[in-house]
Amino acid sequence: MYRFLLTPRWLGILALTLAAAAVMVQLGNWQLHRYQERSAVNARIDAAGDRAPTPLREVLAAPVGAADAVGEPPPADAVWTRVTATGRYDESNVILVRGRTVNNRVGFEVVTPLVLADGSAVLVDRGWVPPAAGGALAHPELPAPTSGEVTVVGRVRLGESRAQEVTRRDGRLETRRIAIPELGRELPYPVYGGYLLLDEQDPPADPAFVAIPLRHENDWQNFGYVIQWWLFAAMALVGFGWVARREAHGTPVGKAARAAAPADRAADPAGSGLGPADRRSPG
Structure with missing residues (x-):
């Protein structure tokens, strides 16, 4: 069959x-x-979120080299780990990352190098701020510079892979992506290969910075x-x-129809369309 x-x-x-x-x-x-x-x-x-933060150097490899050197990116299992670092913000090299959306509003993420005691720096995403009046690309009004030493607790993040042009406008660096190699070339010190998404800061961060929400996959x-x-x-x-x-x-319909056709032609050879009973003489 x-x-x-x-x-x-x-x-x-x-x-x-x-x-x-x-x-x-x-x-x-x-x-x-x-x-x-x-x-x-x-x-x-x-x-x-349930663990105490780890010192930065225990998670990220320190950058080696002179200015504009960039360290190795963090391994995949280190991403989102909470680390702590102490240093001074370099407010002269603030990086504005444009086109970022928080709470359905488009604005800027403010990334600032935290210069450590050994002269290297780690980029810290301090939060989101809205643009100034005039459109989504208008430079925002930033809080007053943070002076003195600060201790930050942040989550390790990989740099964003798609390289974007880095420009300097009104004394600030501006880009579309946090691409660490490109940003490192604009900075006067070696930079760690991953950046930190700020969780906590001592002294506390200015409330004008809106925390970047953690987005689960x-x-x-x-x-x-x-x-x-x-x-x-x-x-x-x-x-x-x-x-x-x-x-x-x-049995497909077409095949059944073809099989029945010869019998019909034999019963009605003249092609009249009448069956045998119809062709019998009356009486």
Whole structure:
């Protein structure tokens, strides 16, 4: 009954179905990997809040070299770790990162180098401020410079990968991304390869800075894609089986019509459209 499955046509359909199902299973596996990665990031974000901060140098490698040298980026498992560092803000090299949205408003994130006792610096994202009147690109009014030594507690972040031009306007550096290698070339000291998202500061930070919210990864979206791709793979296999069973047990309408046609022509050779009973003489 199923010998037709061995014909070239059906073998080709089976091969295409199996290939499509295999591709969809692999896409589901890739989404599962992304789900696991993002779940691990969320776990690190949550766990870091319950732990005491670690000294900066125990998490990030110190930059080696002269001015404009940039240290190694932090390893993936160090991202979101809370660290502490003490130094002085270099207010002459404030970095304004434009086009940042917080609470549905577009403004600037203010990143300032914290110069440590050894002369190196770590970039600290101190928070968000709105633009001045005149549009989203109008330079904001910043709080008064912080003088003296400060101790910060922040979460380690990787620099943003897409390099952007760094310009200096009105005495401040301006860019679209926190790309540390590009920013490091504009600074007169070696810079750590990761930056800090400010959690706490002593003395306290100016309330004009709006804290950057911690954004958990949307891992459940990836989990939904896992289910979706695996269901598609199962549907492809079930669909092939259903079509094959229909072919084996059912007679297509077109084939049934063609089989009935010779009998009709034999019963009505003149093509009158009348059946045998209609052509019998009355009485």
